[in-house]
Amino acid sequence: MLSIPYFQLHRRSSVPLAEQIAEQLLRAIRTRRLTAGQSLPSVRELAASLSVSMETAQKAYRILKDDGWIESRPRHGTVVSHALPNSLVMLSPKRVETRGSLMEQVRAYRHASGLIPVSGVSFPPADTAFMRAWKQSMADVFACTFVREEGEPFGIIELRERIQGLVAGRGMWADTEAICMVNGTQQALWLLADQFIKPGDVIGVPEMCYLPARDVFRDRGARVVPIPLGREGIDVTRLEDVCRREKLSMLYAMPNAHFPTGLSWSQTVKQKVLALASAYGFSILEDEYFGELYFTPLPPPTLYSLAQEEYAKVDVFYISSFSTMIHPNLRLGYMIAPEKYVSRIRQAKYLLDGTTSVMAQQALLLAWERADFTGYVERLRTTLRQARDGAIASMHRWMPDGYQFEVPMMGTCTWVYAPPEFDSLRFFERCLARGVYVRPGDAFAVEDPMPGFQVKFGAVEPRMLEEGLRRIGEVLALQ
Numbered sequence: 153m154l155s156i157p158y159f160q161l162h163r164r165s166s167v168p169l170a171e172q173i174a175e176q177l178l179r180a181i182r183t184r185r186l187t188a189g190q191s192l193p194s195v196r197e198l199a200a201s202l203s204v205s206m207e208t209a210q211k212a213y214r215i216l217k218d219d220g221w222i223e224s225r226p227r228h229g230t231v232v233s234h235a236l237p238n239s240l241v242m243l244s245p246k247r248v249e250t251r252g253s254l255m256e257q258v259r260a261y262r263h264a265s266g267l268i269p270v271s272g273v274s275f276p277p278a279d280t281a282f283m284r285a286w287k288q289s290m291a292d293v294f295a296c297t298f299v300r301e302e303g304e305p306f307g308i309i310e311l312r313e314r315i316q317g318l319v320a321g322r323g324m325w326a327d328t329e330a331i332c333m334v335n336g337t338q339q340a341l342w343l344l345a346d347q348f349i350k351p352g353d354v355i356g357v358p359e360m361c362y363l364p365a366r367d368v369f370r371d372r373g374a375r376v377v378p379i380p381l382g383r384e385g386i387d388v389t390r391l392e393d394v395c396r397r398e399k400l401s402m403l404y405a406m407p408n409a410h411f412p413t414g415l416s417w418s419q420t421v422k423q424k425v426l427a428l429a430s431a432y433g434f435s436i437l438e439d440e441y442f443g444e445l446y447f448t449p450l451p452p453p454t455l456y457s458l459a460q461e462e463y464a465k466v467d468v469f470y471i472s473s474f475s476t477m478i479h480p481n482l483r484l485g486y487m488i489a490p491e492k493y494v495s496r497i498r499q500a501k502y503l504l505d506g507t508t509s510v511m512a513q514q515a516l517l518l519a520w521e522r523a524d525f526t527g528y529v530e531r532l533r534t535t536l537r538q539a540r541d542g543a544i545a546s547m548h549r550w551m552p553d554g555y556q557f558e559v560p561m562m563g564t565c566t567w568v569y570a571p572p573e574f575d576s577l578r579f580f581e582r583c584l585a586r587g588v589y590v591r592p593g594d595a596f597a598v599e600d601p602m603p604g605f606q607v608k609f610g611a612v613e614p615r616m617l618e619e620g621l622r623r624i625g626e627v628l629a630l631q
């Protein structure tokens with residue numbers, strides 16, 4: 153039975169007593185003073201011991217029941233919920249009240265065990281043939297790495313040649329001189345911002361995006377302007393409004409498989425953005441994080457390739473990553489820069505870290521040959537397409553009316569668009585209490601969040617994702 157000495161009720165506070173009681177019980181659950189399955193006092197006992205009305209005690213239990221923290225069990229009365237995630241202890245016992253603290257929670261739970269991860273970046277499932285080749289390559293690298301000459305800042309030329317072939321398959325022509333290996337695309341973001349953004353520059357970013365990119369721009373003193381997203385891509389009318397009002401220096405764009413929504417821009421939007429870049433003289437930083445992971449018969453065109461065809465004067469910096477194709481811990485990505493900037497970037501890269509991890513590059517080069525990289529990526533696309541189809545089928549089963557989503561043509565995630573009154577804070581907490589980790593719009597919003605949440609596929613077992621979405625459906629029915 154619960155002992156209640158730690159309850160402190162402030163009878164003159166503007167916070168209703170029922171909420172105070174619920175809040176303190178919640179703290180006890182989060183800090184493990186109350187554990188899963190533990191019995192709670194009856195409503196009558198709780199009311200008597202706290203000197204509050206039965207109605208107040210009942211209301212407090214109702215709040216916690218709706219949020220999934222406690223439940224009624226036949227013969228046991230009210231108990232702490234059995235389905236609590238086993239990582240609650242990571243949370244500070246403070247209830248979230250602001251967007252900032254919601255974000256802290258979302259971050260704190262990112263790597264929690266015992267939760268079904270419905271959101272986040274999905275990294276590739278292990279492929280036995282590729283793993284075997286990778287293991288052998290690592291052994292070979294270890295044997296030969298100490299005899300190799302020091303690296304060229306842009307990376308091993310043979311690997312850059314492979315990448316040249318890879319991007320040619322996407323209709324992109326790049327000289328090997330213009331391809332630079334980086335320690336993850338995050339490094340490319342930083343390098344480009346460092347070299348091309350000055351304090352006070354205006355940078356356009358999609359209203360929802362990979363937030364470290366926004367933070368890199370702000371860190372350079374830039375003013376970041378969020379550009380709204382429509383269902384066809386970035387809102388070109390709003391982008392043009394911004395261009396008319398101010399001098400836009402650069403647009404950070406994810407035209408294919410935008411993170412976090414999975415949305416790919418239509419051809420019309422891509423053309424219109426390039427036309428605006430040409431007319432108003434801004435450069436484009438194209439982040440194709442999911443570069444090779446497309447499900448269409450033909451690869452979707454990149455802004456880089458379209459610019460080469462029609463808008464040769466527009467500067468497009470293209471970045472992509474092996475994080476989504478092999479593993480993020482490899483820390484390998486590449487950037488393709490307009491030729492006129494190559495020597496400047498080479499010098500900056502040399503000053504920054506000499507070159508990108510030579511061991512990682514060599515291992516990739518050897519595994520590329522050994523494992524038939526093209527065949528491997530082809531298998532990966534098939535696996536992800538099946539995972540996507542499974543996720544969409546589960547979403548059709550569990551998302552209630554009023555919640556919309558689209559079938560992504562590329563990448564590892566999609567987005568559920570919620571009605572405008574969607575309460576993301578409550579939603580996040582209610583899902584957590586049901587053992588589901590899901591990121592609402594707040595986790596990706598440059599300023600104001602889009603109502604809704606991200607669903608990823610590929611890394612989570614289809615049956616597990618189905619269960620996660622079923623629980624989310626339950627929560628949405630309460631919203």
Ligand SMILES: Cc1ncc(COP(=O)(O)O)c(C=O)c1O
Nearest residue numbers: 336337338362411441473475485
């Ligand atoms: C859209 C996007 N761009 C870039 C990155 C940086 O990735 P990495 O440095 O692993 O290549 C991420 C990581 O999650 C991302 O989601």
